[in-house]
Amino acid sequence: MSSTAVTEGHHNDAGESEPGFYGTSWQKLMMWWFIIGDAILFGTFLGAYGYARLSAHAWPDPSKVFSMNFITVMTFTLITSSATMATAVAASRAKNNRMAAHFTMLTAVGGLAFLGMQVVEWHHMIVEHGARLAVGPQIEGVPNVPMFSAFFFTITGFHGSHVASGVVILFITAINAYRGKSGPEGVELSGLYWHFVDLVWVFVFGTYYLL
Amino acid sequence: MAITHKQGSDAAHGHDDHGHGVGDAHDHGPTGFISKYIFSFDHKVIGIQYLLLAIGMSFIGVGLSFWFRTQLAWPGHDVMTPEQYVSFVTMHGTIMIFFVVSAALSSGLGNLAIPLQIGARDMAFPLLNMLSFWTILPAALIMIASFFVEGGASGGGWTVYPPLSALRNTLPGAKWGTTLWLLAMALFIVSFTMGGLNYTATILNLRARGMSLMRMPLTIWCWLIATLLGLLGFPALTAAAIMLLLDRHGGTSFFLPSGLIVSGEPMANVGGTPLLFQHLFWFLGHPEVYVLVLPAIGVAFDVIATFARRPPQAYRYSVYSLLVIALLGMVVWGHHMFVSGMNPYLGKYFSISTLLITAPFAILGVNLVGSLWKARIRFTTPMLFALGLVSAVGTGGIGGLFLATSTADLHFHDTYFVVGHFHLMIGVVTLTGTFAGIYYWFPKMFGRMMNETLGKIHFWTTIIGTFAVFTIQHFQGLGGLTRRYYEYSAQVMMPAASLNPMVTMFAFLAGAGQLVFFVNFFWSALRGPKAGENPWDATTLEWTTPSPPGHGNWPGALPVVTGDPYGYATGPDGNGFRMQNAKD
Numbered sequence: 018m019s020s021t022a023v024t025e026g027h028h029n030d031a032g033e034s035e036p037g038f039y040g041t042s043w044q045k046l047m048m049w050w051f052i053i054g055d056a057i058l059f060g061t062f063l064g065a066y067g068y069a070r071l072s073a074h075a076w077p078d079p080s081k082v083f084s085m086n087f088i089t090v091m092t093f094t095l096i097t098s099s100a101t102m103a104t105a106v107a108a109s110r111a112k113n114n115r116m117a118a119h120f121t122m123l124t125a126v127g128g129l130a131f132l133g134m135q136v137v138e139w140h141h142m143i144v145e146h147g148a149r150l151a152v153g154p155q156i157e158g159v160p161n162v163p164m165f166s167a168f169f170f171t172i173t174g175f176h177g178s179h180v181a182s183g184v185v186i187l188f189i190t191a192i193n194a195y196r197g198k199s200g201p202e203g204v205e206l207s208g209l210y211w212h213f214v215d216l217v218w219v220f221v222f223g224t225y226y227l228l
Numbered sequence: 229m230a231i232t233h234k235q236g237s238d239a240a241h242g243h244d245d246h247g248h249g250v251g252d253a254h255d256h257g258p259t260g261f262i263s264k265y266i267f268s269f270d271h272k273v274i275g276i277q278y279l280l281l282a283i284g285m286s287f288i289g290v291g292l293s294f295w296f297r298t299q300l301a302w303p304g305h306d307v308m309t310p311e312q313y314v315s316f317v318t319m320h321g322t323i324m325i326f327f328v329v330s331a332a333l334s335s336g337l338g339n340l341a342i343p344l345q346i347g348a349r350d351m352a353f354p355l356l357n358m359l360s361f362w363t364i365l366p367a368a369l370i371m372i373a374s375f376f377v378e379g380g381a382s383g384g385g386w387t388v389y390p391p392l393s394a395l396r397n398t399l400p401g402a403k404w405g406t407t408l409w410l411l412a413m414a415l416f417i418v419s420f421t422m423g424g425l426n427y428t429a430t431i432l433n434l435r436a437r438g439m440s441l442m443r444m445p446l447t448i449w450c451w452l453i454a455t456l457l458g459l460l461g462f463p464a465l466t467a468a469a470i471m472l473l474l475d476r477h478g479g480t481s482f483f484l485p486s487g488l489i490v491s492g493e494p495m496a497n498v499g500g501t502p503l504l505f506q507h508l509f510w511f512l513g514h515p516e517v518y519v520l521v522l523p524a525i526g527v528a529f530d531v532i533a534t535f536a537r538r539p540p541q542a543y544r545y546s547v548y549s550l551l552v553i554a555l556l557g558m559v560v561w562g563h564h565m566f567v568s569g570m571n572p573y574l575g576k577y578f579s580i581s582t583l584l585i586t587a588p589f590a591i592l593g594v595n596l597v598g599s600l601w602k603a604r605i606r607f608t609t610p611m612l613f614a615l616g617l618v619s620a621v622g623t624g625g626i627g628g629l630f631l632a633t634s635t636a637d638l639h640f641h642d643t644y645f646v647v648g649h650f651h652l653m654i655g656v657v658t659l660t661g662t663f664a665g666i667y668y669w670f671p672k673m674f675g676r677m678m679n680e681t682l683g684k685i686h687f688w689t690t691i692i693g694t695f696a697v698f699t700i701q702h703f704q705g706l707g708g709l710t711r712r713y714y715e716y717s718a719q720v721m722m723p724a725a726s727l728n729p730m731v732t733m734f735a736f737l738a739g740a741g742q743l744v745f746f747v748n749f750f751w752s753a754l755r756g757p758k759a760g761e762n763p764w765d766a767t768t769l770e771w772t773t774p775s776p777p778g779h780g781n782w783p784g785a786l787p788v789v790t791g792d793p794y795g796y797a798t799g800p801d802g803n804g805f806r807m808q809n810a811k812d
Contacts, residue, residue, distance in 0.1 A: 033785070034433065034434050034437065035438070050428055150474065150480055162499065171470070
């Protein structure tokens with residue numbers, strides 16, 4: 018278990034246990050269960066949003082509140098970071114630790130860029146549209162729906178916090194990979210989390226901005 | 229990927245008396261008091277820590293119930309205010325469910341028994357396991373602290389339904405108590421998630437060689453399935469709790485409808501719905517019932533097999549039933565909401581799917597009872613508790629049939645029928661299971677046996693007391709006695725309410741029995757007779773290592789499983805038993 022997270026205490030030695038569940042390591046198994054749980058968390062938020070939106074008398078047209086071009090760039094940035102992450106995992110598998118570290122770092126930078134754009138986006142909502150957590154965006158010709166802001170800040174805020182924690186994890190992974198302490202398994206675990214965070218954004222983008 | 233040590237332990241087995249990985253600094257375990265007993269990584273110590281937490285919290289949880297049972301039995305003596313009454317009912321439910329039953333059964337006994345039963349040296353991620361305990365502890369402290377803030381503890385019921393919980397001016401306890409309640413629950417969920425990830429990873433990946441999934445003891449199956457249900461259910465409650473916190477402190481209206489008037493003042497909230505919270509809450513809340521009940525049933529399977537001296541009936545069908553219960557358990561939450569105003573067609577669906585769960589549950593029940601068929605039963609204390617569990621599953625389950633029927637539920641909803649039903653299921657079933665487990669695995673905790681005489685006194689007071697309380701409550705509910713009332717004055721409820729003093733006295737009897745357990749537990753831990761490796765003649769892996777097992781669980785190499793977990797009734801005369809790792 019030289020590749021991944023810190024584990025202390027007592028461990029089974031090689032060959033002492035049955036082979037892992039479908040050949041998966043316990044680390045990856047844990048990550049998958051965490052991801053499934055987290056997916057239900059976001060699913061709950063999005064489901065609640067759907068419930069509220071369908072039962073609302075009026076709902077602002079997202080394209081009149083947000084700059085769709087800007088959101089597209091945001092989305093593109095995040096999806097690109099998934100591609101660099103995949104490259105990092107491939108490099109790590111090919112035992113090229115330096116390249117793995119570089120691409121993991123590049124992924125983290127992509128995440129930071131996304132977060133920066135999200136700050137701009139929130140600034141736009143708060144300062145220009147006068148939206149608050151419990152106050153809808155004040156735009157002429159657009160219905161003022163407080164719930165629109167409530168879900169916007171909650172869901173994007175929650176996703177943003179996931180991106181931020183992902184960036185921290187990626188930086189640590191990059192440093193570890195550079196030092197040769199994080200092998201393919203470790204890079205892949207961080208990658209799994211990162212791809213998940215990206216996938217959540219695709220759903221947020223699809224349901225909150227496009228619909 | 230195989231789990232190997234950095235140092236490459238393969239070369240080392242020959243001359244190391246522990247036989248597992250030389251060069252591993254943890255071979256002989258931590259030596260300092262703090263690393264050994266306080267911030268321990270060892271699953272056995274963590275399990276005992278959880279049990280002690282549960283015992284401590286049970287004094288508060290049960291004490292609260294005695295307090296409000298006194299009020300119910302002899303009203304008019306000012307033993308508490310109505311506001312305190314709702315707070316105490318709320319906190320009794322919360323503490324008992326999450327900090328007593330869940331902490332003792334899922335976390336306490338689970339931590340203790342899982343690695344031992346599957347033949348692992350520890351949990352997959354011991355650090356996370358330790359953090360799990362050190363997260364539930366502050367959660368418990370915050371929960372207790374909420375009694376002492378302005379307005380007192382949360383009074384919205386353990387279900388914290390909005391709008392009562394979403395506005396801070398509805399009840400005294402809603403001012404700060406509910407906020408602390410939500411924070412404590414958030415920490416509890418974090419703790420459960422850390423523990424649950426560990427359980428699933430450990431069970432699926434660290435089983436001893438030879439232990440295929442279908443060779444796992446049924447306890448392990450139950451813990452696995454219960455944990456998976458919890459991991460799938462809790463995120464919904466997390467999201468709901470976050471939205472509720474925002475409603476309370478951020479001014480949002482996720483769960484608050486338009487046109488709400490509180491204490492004569494119109495509220496500014498628009499667009500939300502309390503029904504959404506009910507859905508999210510019960511999406512966890514119902515699976516949570518199985519999270520609590522299934523491990524208890526699992527313990528009963530193991531204990532009954534050991535003391536009936538024969539394998540559980542139809543192991544395979546029990547496993548399939550558990551899987552079906554898990555699947556159905558995720559999609560029936562709406563039966564808690566029949567009177568909430570949801571679409572009647574949806575109610576019908578929830579009604580039918582709930583009734584369907586009876587089928588796999590009946591299979592489990594039949595298998596539990598069938599395991600006793602023609603058995604030479606040894607009536608030890610753990611066995612008595614396991615049999616008590618079987619009885620409670622049956623009795624409690626019958627009430628469930630009535631409640632699952634949406635039309636009948638119109639009458640039963642929010643009466644003492646519901647209170648009696650769910651206390652039998654998540655109170656009596658879980659606690660008899662927990663006690664069966666504690667008496668059974670006590671040698672693996674402290675290397676000693678518990679006192680059988682005190683154990684039997686404990687059993688009979690518990691079973692008579694609780695059955696009397698909760699069966700009478702069924703009849704009170706049939707008689708129309710509504711729950712959560714501080715005092716009854718309506719003429720129509722008086723016949724049912726007149727039974728309250730009797731219920732309360734039986735509750736005191738059950739409570740007195742727990743004091744016997746308390747004395748027995750601590751006295752036996754220090755002074756009980758020493759236990760051998762396998763005092764019960766059981767066959768699963770935890771009985772192949774010394775009592776208590778040392779750090780790393782097995783002094784030599786890990787056991788290699790060669791057969792089914794329940795090798796009872798073997799040999800020419802059918803009186804023998806075969807250990808799961810026997811080399812025959």
